[in-house]
Every structure is written in C-alpha cells, then in structure tokens.
Amino acid sequence: MTNLTLVSFNLCPYVQRSVIALKEKGMDYAVEYVDLYDKPDWFLQISPFGNVPVLKVGDQVLFESAVITEYLDEIAAPRLHPEDPLQKAIHRAWIEVISAGLVDAYKLMIANSEEEAIAAVHSVQEKFTRLEGRLADGEYFASEKFSLVDAAAAPMMQRLQWCEDIKPLGIFDNHSRVAQWRDALLARPSVIDSVLPDIVDIFVEYIKGNRSPVFKTDPTWLGTFA
Ligand SMILES: N[C@@H](CCC(=O)N[C@@H](CS)C(=O)NCC(=O)O)C(=O)O
The missing domain is CATH 1.20.1050.10 (Glutathione S-transferase Yfyf (Class Pi); Chain A, domain 2)
Incomplete structure (x- = not known):
C-alpha cells in the first residue's frame, strides 16, 4: 500500500518527469487523472496554479515537477542528482x-x-x-x-x-x-x-x-x- 498518489494528465510532460523518477527508483505509486479542461474542485483546492503534476504524500501535497522529482530523489535510491x-x-x-x-x-x-x-x-x-x-x-x-x-x-x-x-x-x-x-x-x-x-x-x-x-x-x- 503506497502513500504516494500522482495527480496526472495523459499528455503532460511535467507529470512525465515525475513518473520517470518514480520508475527509475522502482517506487510504488497510485495515479489519479484529472481533466484539465474541466478541473474538479478538490484539485483546484490542492493545486495553487491549477497545474499537474501534484503529488499527494499521505495527507500532504506537493506541486511543481522540479520540487516533486527532487523530493522523490531524496527519499529513495538511486540518487539521480549529484551529491556535490x-x-x-x-x-x-x-x-x-x-x-x-x-x-x-x-x-x-x-x-x-x-x-x-x-x-x-x-x-x-x-x-x-x-x-x-x-x-x-x-x-x-x-x-x-x-x-x-x-x-x-x-x-x-x-x-x-x-x-x-x-x-x-x-x-x-x-x-x-x-x-x-x-x-x-x-x-x-x-x-x-x-x-x-x-x-x-x-x-x-x-x-x-x-x-x-x-x-x-x-x-x-x-x-x-x-
Ligand atoms: N511549472 C509546472 C508546469 C506544469 C504545467 O504547466 N502543467 C500543465 C499540464 S502539462 C497544466 O497543468 N496546465 C494547466 C492547465 O492547462 O490549465 C511544473 O513544472 O510542474
């Protein structure tokens, strides 16, 4: 049972960056698709810019793909950013x-x-x-x-x-x-x-x-x- 849920849209290249990081690390995650042409209220409440990706981590919420990928990089191996x-x-x-x-x-x-x-x-x-x-x-x-x-x-x-x-x-x-x-x-x-x-x-x-x-x-x- 994972505590990670990626809020996604099928063609989004920014979501894809997060997915690649998750897959490189072999992490379990759930996916929840939203219709960006008809954004649900729950999504607008958690996504300040109305953008995907959003990563739900338990009851916390992360947004912005660079922030999400760096977070994933810090919690699971292999490290994808240099240490230096x-x-x-x-x-x-x-x-x-x-x-x-x-x-x-x-x-x-x-x-x-x-x-x-x-x-x-x-x-x-x-x-x-x-x-x-x-x-x-x-x-x-x-x-x-x-x-x-x-x-x-x-x-x-x-x-x-x-x-x-x-x-x-x-x-x-x-x-x-x-x-x-x-x-x-x-x-x-x-x-x-x-x-x-x-x-x-x-x-x-x-x-x-x-x-x-x-x-x-x-x-x-x-x-x-x-
Ligand atoms: N700077 C953001 C950009 C994300 C972004 O632009 N996502 C697009 C989809 S690819 C989006 O959600 N757009 C909202 C909309 O179309 O209303 C990130 O890196 O996460």
Missing part, C-alpha cells in the same frame, strides 16, 4: 535550459503559421547547440549515469521526435550528439513506460485539433501516422 552541491546546481541550471526547450516544443505543436513553427524550431536548436558543448561522452547528460537532467529532457525529446515523425522539419539536424542523447533517452525503459501505450495516437489527435494548423493544413501532415 556545485554539480547539483549545474544540473539544476541545465534543467532550466531544457524546460525552456520544452516550451519551444509546445510552441511548435500549437504554431499558427509556418513562421511560428520555424521560430520554435530555431529556438530549440539554439539550446541544442549549447547542449552539444556540454554533453559528456556516454549515453546520458552526465555520461553513463542517468540523472534528473535526463528525466527532464526525455519528455521534450519525445515530443520533438513525434513532431518530426509527423512532418520532417530537421529539428535534430547538425546536432548529432543531441540526437544520440535523444536515442538513448527514448530507449530507456523508464521513459518508454512513463507514457500510455497509445500516447502517440493521443499526441496526433491533439496535433490534429484546431490548435495545430501548421500540421493540419499541410496535405502531407499525417506523415508516418497516415
């Missing part, structure tokens, strides 16, 4: 860069014009250029050891790759080291298991919606999902 305070701070700083990249990915998903889509791709590529210079040799952000930076980056990489599969935009062009990192993250069992089995269909349905005309108006937009 400076290295830990550096990892937190790079998570900020990656979070900005996740915003770029979202802007791409909801772009209203080709110009907006291209601007979003350029913006994430600027982060990739910086990451290319920072990534260690080895599979993950800090070589062979999977860290919270990797947990933060995986949902962004998935979404960018799903966009790329729908319509090749060359998002990862000229960033071979980042592309290798993406491949390692997308193959990681905790990442694969952090989403529903039909997540790509859910993502495509989302992209198909009115909010994503860039993909919708292009006759070839269905790409590999046709």
Whole structure:
C-alpha cells in the first residue's frame, strides 16, 4: 500500500518527469487523472496554479515537477542528482535550459503559421547547440549515469521526435550528439513506460485539433501516422 498518489494528465510532460523518477527508483505509486479542461474542485483546492503534476504524500501535497522529482530523489535510491552541491546546481541550471526547450516544443505543436513553427524550431536548436558543448561522452547528460537532467529532457525529446515523425522539419539536424542523447533517452525503459501505450495516437489527435494548423493544413501532415 503506497502513500504516494500522482495527480496526472495523459499528455503532460511535467507529470512525465515525475513518473520517470518514480520508475527509475522502482517506487510504488497510485495515479489519479484529472481533466484539465474541466478541473474538479478538490484539485483546484490542492493545486495553487491549477497545474499537474501534484503529488499527494499521505495527507500532504506537493506541486511543481522540479520540487516533486527532487523530493522523490531524496527519499529513495538511486540518487539521480549529484551529491556535490556545485554539480547539483549545474544540473539544476541545465534543467532550466531544457524546460525552456520544452516550451519551444509546445510552441511548435500549437504554431499558427509556418513562421511560428520555424521560430520554435530555431529556438530549440539554439539550446541544442549549447547542449552539444556540454554533453559528456556516454549515453546520458552526465555520461553513463542517468540523472534528473535526463528525466527532464526525455519528455521534450519525445515530443520533438513525434513532431518530426509527423512532418520532417530537421529539428535534430547538425546536432548529432543531441540526437544520440535523444536515442538513448527514448530507449530507456523508464521513459518508454512513463507514457500510455497509445500516447502517440493521443499526441496526433491533439496535433490534429484546431490548435495545430501548421500540421493540419499541410496535405502531407499525417506523415508516418497516415
Ligand atoms: N511549472 C509546472 C508546469 C506544469 C504545467 O504547466 N502543467 C500543465 C499540464 S502539462 C497544466 O497543468 N496546465 C494547466 C492547465 O492547462 O490549465 C511544473 O513544472 O510542474
């Protein structure tokens, strides 16, 4: 019987960061889904920003994915943040860069014009250029050891790759080291298991919606999902 309940929404990349951390640590947890388009009162009462993820820990409540993942990291092995305070701070700083990249990915998903889509791709590529210079040799952000930076980056990489599969935009062009990192993250069992089995269909349905005309108006937009 677990005292952890993750309040979730199926497509949320921030929830996914918490799920990846839980799975890396093999922790038991329950999941409670909320409809973000029709938020229940109990949820609004416990989530100050009306956002998921929320982690219920017994009768206490945590919100904000960075806070939740760091809490999980402190209560269960293996440690995903470095022990050294400076290295830990550096990892937190790079998570900020990656979070900005996740915003770029979202802007791409909801772009209203080709110009907006291209601007979003350029913006994430600027982060990739910086990451290319920072990534260690080895599979993950800090070589062979999977860290919270990797947990933060995986949902962004998935979404960018799903966009790329729908319509090749060359998002990862000229960033071979980042592309290798993406491949390692997308193959990681905790990442694969952090989403529903039909997540790509859910993502495509989302992209198909009115909010994503860039993909919708292009006759070839269905790409590999046709
Ligand atoms: N800074 C927050 C961001 C969380 C966030 O934006 N979650 C989205 C879903 S992916 C949300 O709950 N949005 C509320 C809404 O759509 O009304 C975190 O890291 O936890």
